[in-house]
Amino acid sequence: MTTAGGALQAGRRAFLKWATAVGGFVSAMLAGVPALRAFLSPTFRHTRPEKWIQVGDTSAFDLDTPVKVDFVDTASDAWVETRRLRNVWVYTEDGENFTIYNGRCTHLGCNYFFDTEANVFRCPCHTGYFDVKTGAVLGGPPPRSLDVLEARVEDGMLYTRYEDFRLGVPEKKAV
Ligand code: FES
Structure with missing residues (x-):
């Protein structure tokens, strides 16, 4: 039988899992996007330097x-x-x-x-x-x-x- 306290704890755990996943995703985006842009930028560089x-x-x-x-x-x-x-x-x-x-x-x-x-x-x-x-x-x-x-x-x-x-x-x- 589930008590009201148990349900509350399960809800907290689910929320913490969700918050951790979202935090991880945001951190990965913050760190990854500039790195990815630096890595790919030469491929998309179309301007030709004047020589x-x-x-x-x-x-x-x-x-x-x-x-x-x-x-x-x-x-x-x-x-x-x-x-x-x-x-x-x-x-x-x-x-x-x-x-x-x-x-x-x-x-x-x-x-x-x-x-x-x-x-x-x-x-x-x-x-x-x-x-x-x-x-x-x-x-x-x-x-x-x-x-x-x-x-x-x-x-x-x-x-x-x-x-x-x-x-x-x-x-x-x-x-
Ligand atoms: S390369 Fe053919 S004439 Fe100059």
Whole structure:
């Protein structure tokens, strides 16, 4: 037979169980949500950091002759950091205004070189070639001009905002 005191005790026990479960759940949420967010955040990070690369002293570039500049590009994809050797070509006629080309051929991404005799950029992969002053395609399969990058000069130092674009398509679209 159940007494009134026994029923009261059973009710208290049920309430304590319930309160403990709720407290545990709230504590887990408070501790777990920030940890989960920190763990997952790189996966959902879509903003691409601006990458300004120091290209060199403006006085170091020859006039009317393109110069290749190599650099190491560090990219972070979620938790993985990769480093790749990249390059740009710098062209100037007056030492004040600079055109900077992404070093990848717009066809399939091979590195092109400066053909000093013909005064053109030549791609060894499928014989594409480009005008050094404008980057325009002069022949071969590349579907668009060389990709011109943003450039700026600060205290005599030339910088470029390095970016890769989709290959093999006529429009210049960021990847
Ligand atoms: S990759 Fe340059 S012509 Fe094909």
